[in-house]
Amino acid sequence: MLIRYRFLSFFLVTVFCSLFSCKTQLNDQPLLLDPEVKTGKLPNGFTYYIRKNKTPEKRVMMYLAVKAGSILETDQQRGIAHFVEHMSFNGTKHFPKRELSNYLEQSGVRFGADINANTGQDETVYQLPLPSDNPELLANGLQIMRDWAQEANIEAEAVERERHVILEEKRFRQGMQQRFEEQCIPMITNGSRYGMRLPIGTDEVLMKVTADEIRSFYKDWYRPNLQALIIVGDIDVAAMEKAVKIKFGDLKNPEKEKERTAYRAELTGKNQYMQFIDPDWGGISIEVLMKRSRATITTTADYRAVLMKNLLMQLVSARFRQLPFVTFNDVAGGLTAMSVSLTTKPAETQPSFQSLWLELRRMEEQGFTSAELERVKKSYGHKMDEALKEKDKTASEVLIKSYLNHFLTGNIALGISKEQELSKALLPDIALAEINELMKSYMKGTDRDIIVKSSEENKAFLPDEATVLSWLEQVYVQPLSPFVDDVQDAPLLKQMPQPGKIIATENFDKVGVQKITLSNGVNVLLKKTDFQNNQIIFKGFAEGGASLYPDADYQNAINAASIVSAAGVGNYNAQQLNTFLSARQMQVGPFVNDTYQGISGLTPIEDLPAAMEVVHAYFTAPRKDEEAFNILIGRSKETLASKGNAPSQVFSDTVNFVLGNYHMRRRPQSINSINAIKLDRAYEIFKERFADASGFTFAFVGNIDLETIKPLLEKYLGSLPSKGRREKARDLGINTPAGRISKTVYKGAVQKSSVILTYSGPFVYNFGNTIKMDAIADALKISLTKRLRDEEGGTYTPNVQMNMSKYLKQRFSLMISFDCAVQNVDKLIASAQDELNKVRTSGPSAGNLQKFKATAKVELQNGSTNNGFWLDYLAGKVMNKQPLIPLSDYNDALDQITVQSVRDAAATYIQDKNYIRLVLMPEKTNH
DSSP states (O other), X not given: OEEOOOTTBOOSOOOBOOOSOOSSGGGGOBOOOOTTSEEEEOTTSOEEEEEEOOSSTTEEEEEEEESOOGGGOOGGGTTHHHHHHHHTTSOBSSSTTTHHXXXXXXXXXXXXXXXEEEEOSSOEEEEEEEETTOXXXXXXHHHHHHHHHHOBOOOHHHHHHHHHHHHHHHHHHOSHHHHHHHHHHHHHTTTOGGGGOOTTOOHHHHHHOOHHHHHHHHHHHOOGGGEEEEEEESSOHHHHHHHHHHHHTTOOOOSSOOOOOOOOOOOOSOOXXXXXXXXXXXXXXXXEEEEEEBOOOOBHHHHHHHHHHHHHHHHHHHHTTTOTTEEEEEETTTEEEEEEEEEEOGGGHHHHHHHHHHHHHHHHHHXXXXXXXXXXXXXXXXXXXXXXXXXXXXXXXXHHHHHHHHHHHOOOOOOHHHHXXXXXXXXXXXXXXXXXXXXXXXXXXXXXXXEEEEOGGGGGGOOOHHHHHHHHHHHTTSOOOOOOOOOOOSOSSSSOOOOOOEEEEEXXXXXXXXXXXXXXXXXXXXXXXXXXXXXXXXXXXXXXXXGGSOGGGHHHHHTHHHHHHTTEETTEEHHHHHHHHHHTTOEEEEEEOSSEEEEEEEEOGGGHHHHHHHHHHHHHOBXXXXXXXXXXXXXXHHHHHHHTTOXXXXXXXXXXXXXXXXXXXXXXXXXXHHHTOOHXXXXXXXXXXXXXXXXXXXXXXXXXXXXXXXXXXXXXXXXXXXXOOOOOOOOOOOSOOSSEEEEEEEXXXXXXXXXXXXXXXXXXXXXXXXXXHHHHHHHHHHHHIIIIIIITOOOSOOEEEEEEEOSSSOEEEEEEXXXXXXXXXXHHHHHHHHHHHHHHHHOSOHHHHHXXXXXXXXXXXXXXXXXXXXXXXXXXXXXXXXXXXOHHHHHHHHHHOOHHHHHHXXXXXXXXXXXXXXXXXXXXXXX
16 A cells, blocks of 8 residues: 655646736636546546556556545544555455455456555545456456445454554654654644644554444545546547446435535745754755745646746756756645755755855846756757657556546646647747746745754754854855856767678567677667657667776776766766757666676657767767766765665665675775775776677667668767677676575664565576566465465565576575564564465465466566567576567466476475575664
């Protein structure tokens, strides 16, 4: 289950009251809902949205939205809205006794990953993705939605069992972030009801609430005039509408309806300040929120305000080199805010904060330039054009969220055709003076919240309100130099490359891939798809990476790509390169990891030549920039300072170190490791890694014109330097260690434990074995969820992860993880081991194995129509030196595995002699 907090959440469509009078009649027009969605309201008030969409094919997404969340709870009900959500999965009229999840999993619809729900303060939303080519399952999908709407079985026995699960979910969420939310939300929502209604509720209510009390809330608020069914997918709209009217037309509203009050958090005109002192916080942090009211998008004037806000966001982001110092966020209760935040070491708080605010002052007083505004207008226009090109390839999950937003907030879901038309008409009319005035309106001195954060040990360095205000005053008396717009009109490359030649071509017809070999030894795999109309994604890689360098050089090697990316390439520094890329809606970047180096990217078809030019530049013309390097190192130190001393972070660092065989390259990052990074050496390593392209393989996936791309490959890849080194990565022994290891980390005061159990060892890596091992992990997760969560109520989300490697060494590791109460650690570990032993001795249950097969086939079907899936598939096959086989072979192999063959694999590989138990415990326990 998910709980959604609507404060400080990024929302694609945020809106502000228009500050300016409309310049054209267009701004007075009401906006109309997307004409491609069929909408209606039944006599009982139940609303529906139905839209045909064939991406992905043979799939449909259903949402049930209820305008009832934690905001409607009384003081005695805090947590009941979320409790209702849980109970909806514990039995309904037509799917009693948790039969719902069992039924859906048999069809490849997985609880948590697919079927899910979330409870917010204003709403509860249930989601159900289904195959649309199975009439029985589709009809039952509507029945499930109907059951959730008004026919959940809220039985006393199930309530008692689920109570423990919810308390474990609450325990799971306990930590620094939860403590921060509990303290800051009341302030940033100006003392409104939103600050007192976090959806997770209170221990007092959760421990004592009865089935009758939960049913009372359910009957009051789960009613048709507060509900909507949203269906988007590969369906017959007319038939679906008819079925919805029949299925939901007889839902009843209560005879005496409770008023559904619309709560809001109002602006007060006052400024506020608070300190958050927490033992887990690192460094000193300052956050300033400049709040204003959020309007609803119903007219073209509202939409114009959205455009202005989006342009301002891009302008501010560009000034800060895309670093997230300033963000525009929604706050609960109808507020929105421009948020300014940074984390520093105590001695650097004042200068860092003042430096950041000086840039904001420059924007406030001097405004932006015409050239800056035209660039972001052009970039925004390109984004809308690209979205329009992909109109018929937009995923149902994207479309359904816009209709959900319309039902919950009233924001009109226009559809991309109208959005592109509107933005094209309105963008030219937005003047620089308006944008500059909008920036000034955010920088006003009222409705401003200042939040400063630190640990107890740094409390003495924490500025009080008067100190922060004095820092701001000092900024406004400093000299202010003019902004210099750093734009580059020169070519990216100093000279054009001399093309190589294609010397061989090979077709793999069964997977629709063509392999090209270039004269310098570079191999290229081309996979033409029509999954997106105007997208090509690519990845180039070669063996070696940081493994080829001694431990003393590890930090230089592993950070080499980031350091060069911060400097830029060719004639362009990083800021100029970012402008070059964003204007073309493409992304290109290098990487160096432990065993590989390479470059990956994404581009529209028309910008493929420019993307290839950037690729060539990273190989042949990387830059070195001391100022950019110092900024990057400074940011790394700030990030390290902000990591703090949280128990989860300390435990994670310990887990990585132990499972990395105590290798120095798996030690937690420290100031010393950051200080070990040297610009000259990192730059030298980057050049070494990309000095020889002969060992590289590039994979391109997307709407490729095979004949058009070949000259580009010859020009930009065939011309790359070639030395014929054919390097191999070194095996540094960074594997899960053998033997039996037990380690307990004692950290923190929260009465919560985390457990990680790992089994590992040598493994015969082949096609059949990998599928059997995946079956072990999947079936085990199902059985652990049933036992540890549903039956024992001991944890919220048990997880099982299987990792297998062929490269360097053929090995596997099976990891079981969960959080729980301190007193339940040993009991739950014993239960988990018992379930694993059942798999090793008897194999998974036939039902759980069938669920794995169904889910794997659904995931394969969905993935096979996705460009990213194919890029990963091709890269994985090359890295593991495996043949390219058709996906039908996977389905055949899935059909062939049996309970016995999975049992044999588990018994063969998963041995108790290689077992690691890692546990996080609080420093003091209450039992």
